[in-house]
Amino acid sequence: MRRFRTGDQVVVRDATSMFHTRTQGYMRGHLGTVVEDRPEWVIPEDEAWGRDEDGRHEPFYVVRFQQTELWPDYAGSDIDTLESEFSERWLEPATKENRST
Structure with a gap:
């Protein structure tokens, strides 16, 4: 059973890896x-x-990010997004503290 569904808000784990990963820092x-x-x-x-x-x-x-979420000083449009693919182990459910409104 999958942990996440389309539309779910998630946070990428802030973990280090000693080996190859496609999860960008x-x-x-x-x-x-x-x-x-x-x-x-x-x-x-x-x-x-x-x-x-x-x-x-x-x-x-595949997870979509607002570029202003990734880079607070982003000078482009507020609607610009970036998408990347993650294995399930790198994602956590968003909490009330970090969920966007």
Whole structure:
């Protein structure tokens, strides 16, 4: 069963990784909205070691961020967004404290 659905607000975990990950550092700790479910696949941390067959598999999600959420000094339009894909382990449900209104 998937942990998140399209429209859910999530926060990218602010965790360090000693190995390969596709989770960009500048997105960690930031609030975004799930806009697409992707198929379950081997996580990047295992894929980097060639463990495509026996690696850990998880659902993936595309998350949309307001660019002003990622960069407070962003000089572009307030409606500009950026999307990125994350394995489920990198996402946490948004809480009342960090949820946008």
